[in-house]
Amino acid sequence: MKQMTDFIEAKKISLSFSNHDIFSDLSFKIFKGDFFCLIGKNGVGKTTLIRTLLGQLHESSGQILFADQFKQSPSFGYVPQFRNIEADYPLSIRNFVSLRLYRSLRPWLSKSEHENVDLALKRLGILDIANRKMGSASGGEKQKAYLAQAILYDPQLLILDESTASLDTVSKIDVMNAVKNLNDKYETTVILISHDLPLVEKYGKHSLQLQGGNRYSYKTIH
Numbered sequence: 001m002k003q004m005t006d007f008i009e010a011k012k013i014s015l016s017f018s019n020h021d022i023f024s025d026l027s028f029k030i031f032k033g034d035f036f037c038l039i040g041k042n043g044v045g046k047t048t049l050i051r052t053l054l055g056q057l058h059e060s061s062g063q064i065l066f067a068d069q070f071k072q073s074p075s076f077g078y079v080p081q082f083r084n085i086e087a088d089y090p091l092s093i094r095n096f097v098s099l100r101l102y103r104s105l106r107p108w109l110s111k112s113e114h115e116n117v118d119l120a121l122k123r124l125g126i127l128d129i130a131n132r133k134m135g136s137a138s139g140g141e142k143q144k145a146y147l148a149q150a151i152l153y154d155p156q157l158l159i160l161d162e163s164t165a166s167l168d169t170v171s172k173i174d175v176m177n178a179v180k181n182l183n184d185k186y187e188t189t190v191i192l193i194s195h196d197l198p199l200v201e202k203y204g205k206h207s208l209q210l211q212g213g214n215r216y217s218y219k220t221i222h
């Protein structure tokens with residue numbers, strides 16, 4: 001019989017590369033609406049663990065259970081470290097966010113695509129500055145535009161991979177408050193990969209610290 005879980009559950013999962021155990025016997029849950037923080041030193045296996053959860057690495061053993069609503073693995077939006085955009089970049093914030101939708105030869109967006117863009121801008125709190133040039137926006141506003149792109153298709157998971165690491169303190173708080181709003185108001189399930197422990201303590205609901213091999217600690221924060 002197929003085993004069920006509420007959202008994502010890892011049961012005794014292990015993975016090694018060339019006989020080196022990256023993680024072993026790791027068990028934890030990610031809940032719907034969770035703010036799940038993944039922490040640990042450089043090279044300990046954070047990205048590898050996320051790729052395993054998303055079904056991108058098939059070398060792992062153990063079980064990963066998903067809620068019934070997922071087809072094979074959860075859909076996700078991914079936001080990496082902040083990539084700056086030159087001051088003379090010509091597109092508005094709205095057009096920059098829309099870029100993600102131009103996948104076909106059709107050079108315009110449908111009404112519902114326009115609505116989706118506006119909804120994503122609204123959810124990130126940048127609808128009122130959507131006509132401003134992306135190049136002249138602050139670091140925090142630009143990163144929120146990247147976040148809006150990541151949530152356009154309403155993913156089941158939003159993965160932030162050191163997304164605030166290179167932002168100044170004001171922009172970092174600005175972006176994290178926008179993410180908290182997505183999590184609080186729209187039940188967006190967030191995975192935050194971070195080295196910033198104060199940030200994890202402030203915003204996280206659960207944390208998983210990888211320490212190598214079978215050593216890890218799982219904690220409820222709030």
Ligand SMILES: Nc1ncnc2c1ncn2[C@@H]1O[C@H](COP(=O)(O)OP(=O)(O)OP(=O)(O)O)[C@@H](O)[C@H]1O
Nearest residue numbers: 017018022040041042043044045046047048049210
């Ligand atoms: N496809 C692969 N083949 C062999 N080794 C790999 C592969 N992918 C990752 N590794 C190794 O696995 C270990 C964990 O890498 P990973 O990128 O998951 O760490 P991380 O915790 O995300 O690091 P960082 O904080 O620097 O991003 C590293 O030693 C890395 O070199």
